[in-house]
Amino acid sequence: MTTVSPYSFAPDGHGTKELHLVAVETLDSWLETQSRRVRNWLSSTGFAAKSGEIALIPDPDGALVSAVIGHGTARDRARARFHLGGSRRALPPARYKLHHALDPDALAEEALGWLLAGYSYRAGPPSPPADMAKLVAPDGVDAAQLQIIAAAEVFTRDLINTPAASLGPEELESAAMGLATRFGADMSVTYGDDLLYQNLPLIHAVGRASDRAPRLLDMRWGQTGPKLTLVGKGVCFDTGGLNLKPGASMGLMKKDMGGAATVLGLAQMIMASGWPVQLRVLIPAVENAVSGSAMRPGDVLTSRKGLTIEVNNTDAEGRLVLADALALACEDAPDTLICMATLTGAARAALGPDVPPFYTHDSALAQTLMSASARVRDPLWQMPLHPAYQAMIEPGIADLDNAPAGGMAGSITAALFLDRFVEGKTRFAHFDIYGYQPKPAPARPKGGVGQGARALFAALPDVLDL
Template identity: 50%
Template sequence: MTTIPSSHELLPAGGAGIPICCVGSALWPEVEATLSPFQRAFLKATDFAPKVGRLAMLPGDDGSLARILFGLGDAEGPARDRLAAGKLPSLLPPGSYRFEPAGIDPAEAALAWLLGSYRFGRYREAKGERPRLVAPDGVDSAEIERIAAAVAMGRDLVNTPANDLGPAEIETAARDLSRHHGALIAIIAGEPLARDFPLVHAVGAASVRAPRLIDLTWGAPDAPRVTLVGKGVAFDTGGLDIKPSAGMLLMKKDMGGAAAALAVADMVMGGGLNLRLRLVIPAVENAVSGAAFRPGDVLASRAGLKVEIGNTDAEGRLILADALALADAEEPELLIDFATLTGAARVALGPDLPAFFTEDDDLARAVAEAGAEAADPVWRLPLHAPYASLLDSKVADLNNVSGGPFAGAITAALFLRRFAPKTRAHVHFDLYGWNPSTKPGRPEGGEVQTARLVYGLLKSRYGR
């Protein structure tokens, strides 16, 4: 955690670099007027127009690379991609570059550049030198680098296959964070886990890799309390309700909630926000063996509620239930949980738009505004209370699934709310945690969706 790769660093402000002009259709006539006749002829010959993602590398009089033009299309339109500049690191040759200030938010463009520079290199190192960006004048480059590094850390965790990332390795990532930022950390495993967090223990009992609960704290004890809870299922077979082969292909990402929570924690602690942070991660592998929990089992929970198991593939809400009960006991000012929880949310909103749930309308507005500000969008779905009856059980306090095809994301969120009744300011994020294809600033692979949103929300509330 002490070394930031160069792909997550900006060159010092004021340094030399080939200028990049990000130009939309409205600004194009003004930019075109600044070009030499030779450059205008060159653009005409190459059929350049300032359409989204179009690139022109303009030569100087001596034939060297003199200026970059990068098209933004309708830069003020509702469909504009605020992270468009994140495409540039994959398009440009090695060298040093700098953004011209017109037409862009320089801090946002610099962050997009760093986010787009990410490569997962654990098993196959990227070849060749990469382009580097000179920090724009007047931006907080250290803050931008911290955010980019935290996102990269979370992406690395999601991208790492389960043979190299199990519950112990999630713990290691949390321990690395605690050492780097001077946080306290406690790990509950073995008999104490079985006694005090029975749902976490039951879900992880079938794996040879022992389950555990990670509990990290940082900040002044008298500061406002903010608690993050992340679902840490290192791999999800579905348990005895086993997934088909196609359904398991991306299940290394089922700890994407834990990765997002770790990324937020890294940003918060690195940014020195004025809050008392608690990070809780139940880390398990949902495997198949003679020790696996079964459909029809009735399991105790930390909160005292008895849960009938309608489906062992709805394990994430079980481990979150125990973690939320722990978090709720101290009634934090704000409680946020992150989970790759339901396919229903993906069917409703697709892979790029996480669902979120909260009973607090003011908090919902703040979350939506923070998502818009950070170009990290989300969409609120309702906690429709009457649907809670779909979780009724004839033999226990509630079932872990509704048993029907409807409102799967909502019933999952309602299940979780049963285990955090004291904390009204509770937000549940239902994430996909993966970019199915490469977009500017969002390479294909693991993604810590909502992490930048939540950091922005906390920074606006708790400052430094």
């Protein structure tokens, strides 16, 4: 079989096997279209089209002819995504052509899930991809676009999964630089104490305790069209600073740059698709470490915008680095500004690991995002920028408090904090993502995962009027 990337569709050709995706509701009618031999075989094996159930159909000599995958009930399909992808690794490593009764959106979801099911991460030198089942691009899908999305998601997952010892601010810069070089984007970087001279004091304050220098990554691509700026939190490891996290909370902090990884993946989708936009990506890349130079609880910092901030918890550092980046972004007056960050545990408490909240004042933007989220099955949920909670982030000694006491509405108050740094007529949305799959699921192994990028990729053409 011709070598094909696990994240690409295979060419059709001799030896391709049939692959049938059959739901419980349509099993009887589908069986009526099959030969007596197939009906007898499935009856003898007890195939009932349960979600993820697989039946392999042999020819009279015992060689594989086709496979049937159960698509479950409507309830099963509403409760889980990527059923086809969930079966990929259980199929014999052959080339398959899909037969189905899916609408276009469901077909695109299942085909993408198949590609993403090829993903795995293992630390160390890269190894050849495992031989696994391949799929011919189904009729009716935009195969090129699905492959672009899959490749970008793989990029995001790899960044999140890489241990912090191997991916600090410098390595995140290298990954972004590689992306910029690949697509002909320009990139500038502001390092270390130069952050102070360039009026990015909050990024410097958060990252100065580490011997891995903090920096701001600034990528630009495209000369014409609407201005789209993506800001991603790039905290490559978060100890909590002097407000040190307990061990159980620190264990996953290699993923605290998940916002940066996700906006880089989204940027890759946009550039690979050739959108007519002026794209800018801003990533404050830091490590929140502990040393004698670390910021302290009770410190008052002055931001790029001039707002003062009382640091009441050094573990609420993400909103600090994002504040300077958002203020810088608004100086360029983008038409649309997107912020993505693994920002609060409160978001997980409210919505769990699978549904990131987003915040925006723009009702049309929110409606477009929710519609795209449902269409491509990339879950999102709008949460309110509740004005009454503004007082919770105003400490009196300074303009803002980075960690309001009491612990209530933590995701909302973090979003309100960030909103203070956005000015002008820019459409703004902030996403409080988790960036991690805590348990294996179809097409999503345990580990880093992109969230919200596919919904944004589907929504932004309408938002930007492309």
